[in-house]
Amino acid sequence: MTGPGRHRSGRPPGATNGVEATNNLGERGGGIGAPTAGARVVAQQHSGRGAPARRTAAEAAEHQRAWRMQVQVRLGVPWGHNLTWSSGALPALTCLARLAGAPAFAGLSARTLLLDESVPTTLERADGNWEAALQGIANPAPDASINDLAAAFNAHIWPSRTQPRTRERNWAHWAPVVTWAIARGATHHLMPMHRDTLKALSWDFLMMGASRSQIVAVWSAVQSRHMSFGFDPPIQRRGEFSIWTRSLGHIMGRPMALKLPIHRSIVARLLRWHPERVAVDRDRLLTVIATIACLRVSEVARLQACDVWFDHFTGMGIPGYDGTCGIFVAYRKNDSERKGHIPGLGRARDPALDVVGQLRTWMRRMNLLVRSGCTKRARPAARCPTCPPLFSRTVTAAGGRVVATERALSAQMVGDAIRRSAEAAGCDARRFSGVSARKGGLSTAIKAGVEEVILYLQTGHGPERAARRYMHLRDPARLLQTFEAFRL
Numbered sequence: 324m325t326g327p328g329r330h331r332s333g334r335p336p337g338a339t340n341g342v343e344a345t346n347n348l349g350e351r352g353g354g355i356g357a358p359t360a361g362a363r364v365v366a367q368q369h370s371g372r373g374a375p376a377r378r379t380a381a382e383a384a385e386h387q388r389a390w391r392m393q394v395q396v397r398l399g400v401p402w403g404h405n406l407t408w409s410s411g412a413l414p415a416l417t418c419l420a421r422l423a424g425a426p427a428f429a430g431l432s433a434r435t436l437l438l439d440e441s442v443p444t445t446l447e448r449a450d451g452n453w454e455a456a457l458q459g460i461a462n463p464a465p466d467a468s469i470n471d472l473a474a475a476f477n478a479h480i481w482p483s484r485t486q487p488r489t490r491e492r493n494w495a496h497w498a499p500v501v502t503w504a505i506a507r508g509a510t511h512h513l514m515p516m517h518r519d520t521l522k523a524l525s526w527d528f529l530m531m532g533a534s535r536s537q538i539v540a541v542w543s544a545v546q547s548r549h550m551s552f553g554f555d556p557p558i559q560r561r562g563e564f565s566i567w568t569r570s571l572g573h574i575m576g577r578p579m580a581l582k583l584p585i586h587r588s589i590v591a592r593l594l595r596w597h598p599e600r601v602a603v604d605r606d607r608l609l610t611v612i613a614t615i616a617c618l619r620v621s622e623v624a625r626l627q628a629c630d631v632w633f634d635h636f637t638g639m640g641i642p643g644y645d646g647t648c649g650i651f652v653a654y655r656k657n658d659s660e661r662k663g664h665i666p667g668l669g670r671a672r673d674p675a676l677d678v679v680g681q682l683r684t685w686m687r688r689m690n691l692l693v694r695s696g697c698t699k700r701a702r703p704a705a706r707c708p709t710c711p712p713l714f715s716r717t718v719t720a721a722g723g724r725v726v727a728t729e730r731a732l733s734a735q736m737v738g739d740a741i742r743r744s745a746e747a748a749g750c751d752a753r754r755f756s757g758v759s760a761r762k763g764g765l766s767t768a769i770k771a772g773v774e775e776v777i778l779y780l781q782t783g784h785g786p787e788r789a790a791r792r793y794m795h796l797r798d799p800a801r802l803l804q805t806f807e808a809f810r811l
């Protein structure tokens with residue numbers, strides 16, 4: 324049990340048999356034995372010192388520096404020169420791609436260890452307009468081999484089995500694993516990985532001050548990488564992953580950093596408020612719509628003028644739905660069919676809370692028209708190349724007037740807008756974030772007893788089940804139940 328002591332001194336363990344040494348933590352206690360045993364050691368050491376030992380920032384920085392030097396030494400000349408590092412809590416190289424030729428990776432598959440698929444592919448960036456994008460990709464040569472064709476499929480289609488954001492997260496947590504393996508001289512232990520290796524690196528990460536969620540994210544990244552390259556993952560049996568996470572959870576607890584939902588009274592307050600400034604007005608309306616329509620920040624950022632379907636309910640031929648609209652959400656996270664969802668905004672009883680009217684006013688004021696050449700209705704899954712974003716960035720024009728541009732907000736900006744609006748409505752900004760809007764809409768609907776299947780059709784919340792793909796609910800009253808739950 325030399326690990327903790329050595330780490331505490333700020334010196335990275337440099338022994339060539341580092342992995343084996345760490346493995347001495349051992350299997351004796353069965354699957355969840357090692358982390359428990361390890362944490363007990365930490366607890367003992369801490370209690371021995373009298374006070375809960377929290378690593379100081381200086382200690383952590385020193386530790387990081389030592390790990391980085393260790394990586395440099397392992398890589399040797401010339402590979403160890405000019406390394407670039409991520410800013411995360413765990414030491415992680417950001418230049419792994421150019422290390423493929425380093426002796427540390429000799430004889431190993433660079434693709435399985437170092438391939439970064441996190442950048443959205445050409446076809447993904449086309450956002451539904453994939454035929455056009457496909458034309459931009461070179462045709463296979465007449466004498467292309469099966470390998471060439473498979474490589475093209477791997478480059479352009481295969482990454483899309485996982486969302487780009489998930490891929491980005493997985494890569495961000497895989498990079499520290501590879502970096503760790505370089506430092507420990509254990510690159511040949513990575514793919515496929517034995518469960519002991521996973522435990523070993525988890526222990527190191529724990530000693531570096533990684534949080535529970537970081538370690539779990541590393542485990543997910545390792546699992547997912549194994550599956551995508553056709554290897555058996557280190558955590559194999561069904562249900563075993565939760566046993567692993569439980570081992571950490573019992574020791575480290577789970578921090579309660581839950582963000583609060585935006586509830587009905589905030590929505591009402593925002594609807595009654597009419598700020599002068601364009602950006603503030605945009606943030607306010609965006610927050611209301613994101614909440615009622617249960618939108619994720621990325622979905623709000625993608626909305627275009629032609630996604631507001633004022634005729635969605637009136638067009639069903641049932642009278643009484645004037646002044647309503649549908650918000651077309653082309654693509655949602657678990658919408659593997661790219662079919663879209665159309666949450667509805669109904670007509671408020673209180674004219675001061677008329678969200679559809681306010682949306683119309685906003686679109687008129689910002690000149691957000693559905694333009695000629697709009698492709699939305701013909702190809703709803705594809706991004707419309709002609710219409711402007713519904714909520715766009717603003718700039719200060721000559722004379723100090725703030726005007727909207729045609730550049731869409733980023734998801735991050737939408738999140739900030741939601742937090743600012745919650746604050747303007749009198750809430751503690753620290754307890755709110757972008758997720759507060761969707762959370763508010765879903766919890767309001769669930770509390771009002773909206774059926775799961777209706778909620779799914781509107782929001783994509785809940786498991787995707789085959790039957791739902793074929794469901795066509797044609798009763799506007801049912802489809803507006805989520806809106807009704809807000810009692811506006």
Ligand SMILES: [Zn+2]
Nearest residue numbers: 629697707710
């Ligand atoms: Zn359009």
